[in-house]
Amino acid sequence: MRSPLPPKAYIDQAWFERERELLLTPLWQFIGLKTMLEKHNAFITRTIFGIPVVVQNFDGALQAFENTCLHRHNPIQSAPQGVRPLVCAYHGWGYDRDGAPANIPFEATLYRFDQTERACLHLRRFALECVGNLVFVNLSADPMPLKRQFGAAMLATLAASSLSYDSEVIMTTYHARFNWKLVYENLRDAHHPRYLHARTLNQSVTFNAAVDEAAVEGVRNMARDGTGGPARALALLRAFSGGGRDAPMEKAAPEPWHQHVERYRDQDWYYNWLVYPNLHIASGNGGYSFTIEHHLPVGPDRTDIIVYFMTAKKRQPYASSPAVLLGLMQGTDSILREDVGVLEDIQRTLHAGSRPAHLGDYETTNAGIALWYMEVMEGKIAL
Ligand code: FES
Ligand SMILES: [Fe+2]
Numbered sequence: 001m002r003s004p005l006p007p008k009a010y011i012d013q014a015w016f017e018r019e020r021e022l023l024l025t026p027l028w029q030f031i032g033l034k035t036m037l038e039k040h041n042a043f044i045t046r047t048i049f050g051i052p053v054v055v056q057n058f059d060g061a062l063q064a065f066e067n068t069c070l071h072r073h074n075p076i077q078s079a080p081q082g083v084r085p086l087v088c089a090y091h092g093w094g095y096d097r098d099g100a101p102a103n104i105p106f107e108a109t110l111y112r113f114d115q116t117e118r119a120c121l122h123l124r125r126f127a128l129e130c131v132g133n134l135v136f137v138n139l140s141a142d143p144m145p146l147k148r149q150f151g152a153a154m155l156a157t158l159a160a161s162s163l164s165y166d167s168e169v170i171m172t173t174y175h176a177r178f179n180w181k182l183v184y185e186n187l188r189d190a191h192h193p194r195y196l197h198a199r200t201l202n203q204s205v206t207f208n209a210a211v212d213e214a215a216v217e218g219v220r221n222m223a224r225d226g227t228g229g230p231a232r233a234l235a236l237l238r239a240f241s242g243g244g245r246d247a248p249m250e251k252a253a254p255e256p257w258h259q260h261v262e263r264y265r266d267q268d269w270y271y272n273w274l275v276y277p278n279l280h281i282a283s284g285n286g287g288y289s290f291t292i293e294h295h296l297p298v299g300p301d302r303t304d305i306i307v308y309f310m311t312a313k314k315r316q317p318y319a320s321s322p323a324v325l326l327g328l329m330q331g332t333d334s335i336l337r338e339d340v341g342v343l344e345d346i347q348r349t350l351h352a353g354s355r356p357a358h359l360g361d362y363e364t365t366n367a368g369i370a371l372w373y374m375e376v377m378e379g380k381i382a383l
Helices: 013-024 107-111 115-119 146-150 152-162 180-187 213-225 230-239 256-260 321-349 361-377
Strands: 029-033 042-048 051-058 061-066 081-083 101-103 125-131 134-138 170-176 242-248 269-275 279-283 289-299 302-311
Touching: 013 289, 013 361, 029 042, 029 051, 029 289, 042 289, 051 134, 125 146, 125 152, 134 152, 146 152, 146 230, 152 242, 152 269, 152 279, 170 321, 180 279, 180 289, 180 302, 180 321, 180 361, 213 361, 230 361, 256 321, 289 321, 302 321
Parallel strands: none
Antiparallel strands: 029 134, 042 051, 042 081, 051 061, 061 125, 125 134, 170 302, 242 269, 269 279, 279 289, 289 302
16 A cells, blocks of 8 residues: 655654654653663653653652753753763752752852742653653653553563663664654564565574455555544554564574573563564564664654663673673674665655655555554544
């Protein structure tokens, strides 16, 4: 079928802003790992669709705030992560766990706010929820329950698998030049690895793209009749996320470090969790290590991909663990560059007059997302 998404959806700034308002802001968004936030004053900052967010630990309680000082808009925490009190470096305003300035140096002599102005000094606070080791925030004023977005089964598998992550993590960021939707479409396309990753991923895992006749009929009906009301629209949204065992692997090649970690489950499977809209978690070696890809939309043709690598939990510390993580990062780099390369090529070809994509029957997941997404963008589905 022809994709209902016009080329504008991938290249247009006004479209991107509307998407942020109607789709991305109402949805819960991954922001980081709980193990990175364990100490008092530990923090993570990320810019989510242009909004700077800080998650900070106050004596064990995690709070999410807009990372903008109330005085003159300086980011209160400037590093991507670290351990530091929530104090602005510009003029020293310090904030408490409610987001109010607990300390404004020289307040009485230099600022002299009247009581009314002082009383309304509060950082904008965002809803925050932890799912196992994964921390999610929601930037909307009236957040939907997390369960409504993901469903109980998805939350349970995310919680169980993420609690297997070791706390030693290595991270990197790819500044990619493509629209964020191209990544989730790519991740839900099991047919490309045999071509694009013929010399890498496809050597160890066999992905079998297949046609699901019931899904084909479902998508045809949806194209004809629409998604069919708010309850159905939410059920569809939940169906866009899922995960667990994905494809059988050749027996995981034994590595000396495997003996040092508590493997997640004990099966030679490629594990894959797709968290709509912009998170992908995988274990490409049968549960010995994990990769998280967080796709952060920056602009219509810009996406930052923040990638985390960690093994399963260590049995005890071992000397070569940093080298193991570096090896995992290098191993994934070649696969990721194959994906990023083709998605950047696609982005470069798109222009306002491009024809819509022609999706095959094996691509019902992407076709379903596209039909649903267009209803969100047309205001027919409110999240
Ligand atoms: S801008 Fe933060 S204290 Fe002045
Ligand atoms: Fe790929």
